[in-house]
Amino acid sequence: MKVVSDRFVPGRRLRVAIVHEWLDTYAGSERVLEQLLRSYPEADVFAVVDFLTGPDREMLRGRKVTTSFIQRLPGARKRFRNYLQLMPIAVEQFDLAGYDLILSSHHAVAKGVITGPDQVHVCYVHSPMRYAWDMQAEYLHQSGMERGLRSLYARWLLHRLRGFDVRSANGVDLFIANSRYIARRIRKAYRRDAEVVAPPVDVQRFQPGHDTRRDYVVVSRMVPYKRVDLVVEAFRGLPDRRLLVIGDGTEREKIAALASGAPNIELLGRLPQDALLRTLQQARAFVFAAEEDFGIAMVEAQACGTPLIVYGRGGAADIIDPDAGPPTGVLFDEQTPEAIRNAVWRFERDEALMTPERCRANALRFSPDAFARGIAEAVARALDEARRNGAPIPATDSQPIFHRHGAL
Template sequence: MKVAIVHDWLPFMGGAENVIINMHEAFPEAPIYTSICNRMNMSKTLREADIRTTHLQKTTKKQLDHRKLFPFMPTAMESIDLNKYDVVISSSTSVGKSVITGPDTLHICYCNTPMRYAWEQRGNYIGPLTGKGSFRNKMISYFMTFMRVWDFATAARVDVFVANSVNVARRIHKHYRRDAYVIHCPVRMKMFHTSIEDGGYFLCVSRLQEYKGIELAVKACTREKLPLYVIGTGPMRKELEAMAGPTVKFLGFVPDEELLEYYAKCKALIFPGVEDFGITPLEAQASGRPVIALGKGGILETVIENETGIFFDEPTPESLIDALHRFEKMSFDKEKLRSHAMEFDESVFKERLKRFVEEQYKLFKTRQLSGVTIYK
């Protein structure tokens, strides 16, 4: 069984990229096809992997922002030749699932989410891009209408959908009218450890983008004069720094060995956005630390309220402040937190993924003539 892995793009590391590492470890002989890749921003495992990029990688010597190349992504992904593979596993949050495969190739899409900016979260993404310019607003709106049509059409190229959460499976059914299996995202449990030390700070670990909701944590901790460390980079950093008080520190990119210590010693992870699944809450729990989260989206599948964390109901600083006050009166068991996170360990993910791919390929081979009637 010859396998290939496909991913949207690899400009930096994130939750979806950690999934690719586990896919690569489950199928080490499989090459990884992607639109563009910046190996300098990859973990050692991916830097040494067989990564094959499209012509977009060759358009410039300087690595471009992948978002600026987005209009060219559809044709780039469709140009990838995958005819020699028995199974293609696409990891997709956007264009990954759009690759074209032949009738002898099984295409399994591990969908981290349907394209967020084309569907129900388009306002959170497109609004900051368009600003007040009506012409630009109209042009982007027209383009996204095309992308919705294209995105729906490319869902038909997938033989089997796998969602990273029940939350995403519901979105797949809503937008693509397709059923999906669920295999939860993996957490690299071996990386994380607990600590008896308490650093006395709250923690956010996130890309600093509009939809992540980090401004809620910054405003809440500024008002309450609570120490907050924000780890991550992104286009909102300057705006967030401008609204932050002296108790909020922005640490930017932090190497893994340092990140593990920040997790292990924080009071709690604040998770103020709505995510399809959310890896960082599980990383915090693997470190024996609870989560304070907006009670919407994939977080409902990974945090047990009042056992491994607490929820706040509204995406407002006031609602988060109320949760912070409740949190101060509670206590959490580190071993219970870590034990819960173990259910999402990467070893569980890899075993399930390999078994699932093998089962689906056997079914695919027996159904290749399904729907074919020879008329005599």
């Protein structure tokens, strides 16, 4: 869509473009995109590539996605991430001249789109590029690229991406972070302040059950930074507590080896959504040892009335606030099995205070409706500021459509 000729016609509708990184699966950032599309149903969508298929594609509700030239490059369907070095150029080629409001959903290059002085660019940040900033060393180690020519190329590429990341931050009028932790990372990387709006969680689908709560549960992809190994090691030292491990990934064999010989630990692999829901409803507590940008799985557990035992860095500190009132979980300060075991004992000491009702009430703070209202208020302020500065942005039809979270 490119409309320029009627840009200044009085009474016309606000034109909105939503820029997403890439569409290949339905995960956390796609949940944000889905809710943005519900709030702005007439928005056009842009993405580096679009390979969504089957049920995952239903979130687009029949919308055509404008993609970049990377969509047509050899092998892009399976290996589009190999074209990371071209993605900054790719997003800069999107023609957004006909839009008043650009919403970018960013964790890599989406905020790099080019906008003009009479347009408002609001960027929702899932995280600055972790592998290009403070997690570069960990990324190179996990990828086996600490030495050699591949390492030299990767370091050069990440250096270039950092330059692009900082430069493109100048084109953003308002940053919105998904947690206070990410707001601090934005401040560190871009020297910009950010408002905080937590991502939407389907709290209506995750409801408390009525079964007896018995087992401790960890739900996670089995990749190194998720630190599922620490949880398993901790419960090896708690033989009278049962731990259910849900998920799969590159570290499955390592986790299975750690759990071998421990009859109180059971690996369930990936579960269908209905089975996952039942397991969370029956859980005594949800245990998690990773430093997350936000932590949607934690909120899903809380929505089921399940208390949390989680590492207190990252987004977890937004979900479990020790100063916010009655507790709904326990935070631990170190990523060690000993710290997790101590947190389990503290949880059991105060377990009676962490009622399903309190956990559920805490989760409702992160509903899709709360997300939509937070985004709407932030966008409205950005649009009003642009109008005060003389930008010819229409005032009519500028508010998004709201959907009560119970109807989503």
